[in-house]
Amino acid sequence: MGTALIQILVFPGLLFLAVAGLAGEFIDRRLYARFQNRMGPPWFQPLADFIKLLSKEELVPDGADRGLFRLMPVFALTAVVTAFFYIPLWGTSALHAFSGDAIVVLYLLTIPTFTYFLGGYTSKSVYALLGSARTLTQLYAYEVPLFLAVLGPCLLAGTWSLSELTLFFQARPWALAANAAGFVIALIALLGKLEKVPFDIPEAETEIVGGAFTEYSGRFLAWFRLSFDIEMITGASLLAAVFLPFGLGLGFAAGFGLYLVKILFLIALIALIRSLVARLRIDQMIGFCWKVLAPVAFLQVIVNLVLKGIFFS
Amino acid sequence: MPDFGNVQIPVGPQHPALKEPESFLITLRGEKITAASVRMGYNHRGVEKGAEGRTYTQDIYLVERICGICSHSHGTAFIQAVEEIAGLDVPRRAKYIRMLVGELERVHSHLLWLGVAGHEIGFDTLLMYSWRDREVVMDLLAAVSGNRVHYSMNTVGGVRRDVDSALAETILKGVDRLEEQTKYYIQVCSEETTVIKRLSGVGVVTHEDALRLLVVGPTARASGVARDIRKDDPYLAYDELDFKIVTSDHCDVYGRTLVRLGELMESYSMIRQIVKNMPDGPITVKAPRKIPAGEALSRYEAPRGEDVHYVKANGTEKPERVKVRAPTLANLQAVSHMLRDNNLADMPIVIAAIDPCFSCTDRAVEIDRADSGPRDRMDWGRLRAHGIDFYRSRGVDFTELNRSLTRRMKKL
């Protein structure tokens, strides 16, 4: 009981994730700045933002469902932290593992998006309403390619458990090459999930102010922002576990270092992409996801099925 | 059954997409804009009235502050009108220096616009890079005039600062660097998929509509209307320079981007010609403090389009009437036309694409109708009483509201 509590609250749970999330936000912002030939914020900036938001007054708009409005940030945070426990990080087994946890993780990662929607929907502001509508619309665009992309490796390994999946690829690292297209698709879909350029449509500040979070302030906004940061770590961990599961048997110290390198690499990729391109329009985004990403992801699934039939049956 | 399809969203007076207060009321069906209305007047500062109460020398600095970006344009347009009334023959060197600052200002304004456009489509990298390079031209302007904003180069009868050969070298060097960077931005804007996707086909104003809506400046030139005051009605010494009007037949925001980038390249060549052909001589002539009675209209091609100043003098130290028509006023009418049938996501870039300057635009017009009898003006006291009554009749009592707020403040 005591160990479980420490695991949930301290390591690798909430505290570790919060630190990693804030550090991840710093690295993302710093790299983004360096790509733009700027200096970027100092290392404590995300923490300072977080503390400042905590100290601010929180306002609940008139007519909003007070309970729902306050609950949503907590829900978002809980969901992303929970999802983290089922992902194998530096070993071949996750903290908790069971057959089918890949699906659970994907669904847990969907919950934050729904909380953004519900939080915005209950804010009674046109900007928030439009932002939440866009959040949902975007969800239906990137979710299918993301699921299909993760499905590919799962089919190859013949398992729905992330831990077994890593075991499978640990034994045959060369099989990872088959998933290259899936990796790119999952990375792009992750950008949509994290609402980062080119898919920051739900919170495009020049169009709809703050999107779903327009009415959020103080503590609640701080939780939401923290949940975004942690979602980035969780999402990157999922990608690392599914598409980059190599070097997992190195023991804790080396394995943890390698895990951090992988996460850093993914965050750097995210920062690079978001400084490379302009924001897409929602119709262009949906078109891109369904006409480009989804067919390629589907092709990946078929290729993996064929490979499975040839090599691993 | 209520209509859930139409949502009205207010954009402004305070909105992240707008750099200045202005109100656009946008009606949406889903993400499509079905109607848009523009409401101005949030930035009325009484500049024209203020100009009537100041001397011509003081007015130069007042008029310059109509706009922070095209301050030289407004200043020069005003001073040209004054000099025309006074019959002053401005030295050629002064004209060249005015042109030099004018073109540097255009470069600065267009680079600024490029960054803003990048920001509006969520491409902050373009913003950071173009504003980094804008620093070069800002420093050049500071070297020429002394300050980065509000160059204050004009005085009645000439300019206040001379350009020596060392400065000319600096300018040429700076222009070389800017040209190289601008070529890069042209390349980026014509290659980057997401930029092209976001800009083309957005905010369309056809050639016919452009003529009908009387748009000016790069907005008009992007619809194939080859109008440029520097060519059509040359002022200063623009007839001595070799340049061409940059136009585009894209008719959309992408066209406006290309036109502005093309004008940057033209401006660089013009700056080189100005520096090379700069005549010797004095930079100012003696001007009288009292300007003889008369009136003049002056046109100037500001970075955003045609800027018109009208000055009426009555033989004293102060003008009798100053009228300013900023280019944004001409273009603003077209915005609601451009917005229709576009996506909400395109609203910021469509508004930004005319390079609006709302505080330049706001003027008050008092219409004196023949049948309305004697004019009725309200003083402060009556205006206040009218305001209180107006809201009371609609069920809002600010007196009560103020009291309850005071009580709440005391409790805290």
Added chain:
Amino acid sequence: MIRPGAMFGTLIASVFRKPATHRYPAARFEMPANFRGQIGFIAKNCIGCRMCMRDCPADAIEIRKVGEKRFEARFDLGRCIYCAQCVDSCPKSALEATDRYELAGYNQDQLKAFFEAAPAPPAASAAQAAPQEEPSPKEPVPAPDPGK
């Protein structure tokens, strides 16, 4: 050629370049030679023609006579728009545009710059022994120190 990520090369190169960010206030700015900063007053040159007051668009200058051919100046830095028209208007070069630009302060008093009149010549000072209508402060009010 239309392609996504057209700025890729520049972005990667930027990581290895010095950031363009200027480290103000750690690194100071150098003002151009023509810079129009806070207006300075050279009391001994002033003849009290008040041309500067007349031409000032912002009504920021006050020149007062404190004795025979002796004038003191007050500048309202909050009103001043730093156009330096007064410098051009002055027929005797009693005003100059300095390169001081960090003029913000924590209170209104810091926005008032006062320049004492030139010391009276010995002969004149005896004649001027009678108390002035408003004694001027001994110390000139300093312009806000940029370093603070």
